[in-house]
Amino acid sequence: MKHLLMLGASHAHIHLLSTLAKAPLTGVRITLLAPYPRQLCSGVMPSFVAGHYTLDDCAILLEPLLQNTDITWVHGHAAALNVQKKILTLEDGSTHAFDVLSINTSPVQDRTRIEQLMPGAREHALFARPLESFAALWPKVVELGQKKPLRVAIIGGGAAGFELACAVAHRLPNAAVTLLSGNTPIGANYPTKVQALMTRALRVRGITMIQERAVALAAGEVALSGGARLACDVPLIAVGAQAPAWLQASGLALDAQGFVAVDACQRSTSHPQIFAAGDVATRVDLSLPRSGVYAVSAEPPLARNLRAVLAGIDPSPYLPQHTTLNLLSCGNRRAIASWGQWSAQGLWAWWLKNWIDRSFIKKYSLR
Numbered sequence: 001m002k003h004l005l006m007l008g009a010s011h012a013h014i015h016l017l018s019t020l021a022k023a024p025l026t027g028v029r030i031t032l033l034a035p036y037p038r039q040l041c042s043g044v045m046p047s048f049v050a051g052h053y054t055l056d057d058c059a060i061l062l063e064p065l066l067q068n069t070d071i072t073w074v075h076g077h078a079a080a081l082n083v084q085k086k087i088l089t090l091e092d093g094s095t096h097a098f099d100v101l102s103i104n105t106s107p108v109q110d111r112t113r114i115e116q117l118m119p120g121a122r123e124h125a126l127f128a129r130p131l132e133s134f135a136a137l138w139p140k141v142v143e144l145g146q147k148k149p150l151r152v153a154i155i156g157g158g159a160a161g162f163e164l165a166c167a168v169a170h171r172l173p174n175a176a177v178t179l180l181s182g183n184t185p186i187g188a189n190y191p192t193k194v195q196a197l198m199t200r201a202l203r204v205r206g207i208t209m210i211q212e213r214a215v216a217l218a219a220g221e222v223a224l225s226g227g228a229r230l231a232c233d234v235p236l237i238a239v240g241a242q243a244p245a246w247l248q249a250s251g252l253a254l255d256a257q258g259f260v261a262v263d264a265c266q267r268s269t270s271h272p273q274i275f276a277a278g279d280v281a282t283r284v285d286l287s288l289p290r291s292g293v294y295a296v297s298a299e300p301p302l303a304r305n306l307r308a309v310l311a312g313i314d315p316s317p318y319l320p321q322h323t324t325l326n327l328l329s330c331g332n333r334r335a336i337a338s339w340g341q342w343s344a345q346g347l348w349a350w351w352l353k354n355w356i357d358r359s360f361i362k363k364y365s366l367r
Helices: 011-019 044-049 110-116 131-145 159-171 191-206 301-310 345-364
Strands: 002-007 029-031 039-040 059-063 072-074 080-081 087-090 094-098 098-105 151-155 178-179 208-210 214-218 221-225 229-231 235-238 261-262 274-276 281-283 325-329 335-339 342-346
Touching: 002 011, 002 301, 011 301, 011 345, 039 131, 044 131, 044 159, 044 325, 044 345, 072 335, 094 110, 094 235, 151 159, 159 178, 159 191, 159 325, 178 335, 191 208, 191 325, 191 335, 191 342, 261 274, 335 345, 342 345
Parallel strands: 002 029, 002 098, 029 072, 098 274, 151 178, 151 235, 178 208, 261 281
Antiparallel strands: 039 059, 080 087, 087 094, 214 221, 221 229, 325 335, 335 342
């Protein structure tokens, strides 16, 4: 039998798992490698921080998805990959051979790298990822914040930093919240109009914005790139995700940032027996196939192509949407919506985001 090794339980793998009881892969043995009994959905975590959602509201349980299947579930984190021998090694030293490997892991924050950029981060900071660790520690911050006013610094000016800053300000109204955006303005990857809405939302909530980098952390303070020191009780690191460190020595083709380079079929550009999707992968082959035909399907492309390859059929390329709806939570049941160059803000946008998020989780929650 062919052996499919599924590493991680992010959105693409969650979908595939939800289909395997009714539509199993004939002649295929499947092993799922996932460290936690649930998958926390990153898009709703700011609502957990703000107090609008419980942690259960943010989670998809894996065990119900595996019922009535022959999938073997192994708890653990990846440590190394040998693409020549087709073997994945976990942190506990166990090894798992495969015929086809699918990587769909959650984003990570490389603490070794962050510590080099911000000495003291490991000892003094609260990291936004992994989500399970953050979710376990955040209630303790809330408890402390209910006893005394806190000085909270959010390090990272992207979408995650913005949403967390707004959520913290809502949950801890007596806290002094500062957002450090680094060398770029708040929401630098968004259109100018969205940046303006984000800046206005932060000002309305009394959040201080500083366009400087955090260069070191110590007890009670954050050292800034301009030479000043910011008084801080809780530094929260919300910088963008990095690629898992174990990919570097794997032999896989990677992009400049170390993420798995994949083609239009979400297949490794160097090793066709390996697929990757989500935050761990970057599509580098943007050319049209010779036929000029792209697959159109309601099923996510990773699930569709894994089924095809394991059945001996060529995978089909897909064309990502050029424009997508983006919704940023503002903490107080308001959100910023953007579609291309169009943007708006209001209660309706939060209710739309809330409906989309809850519908997604409900779809895969077989409780």
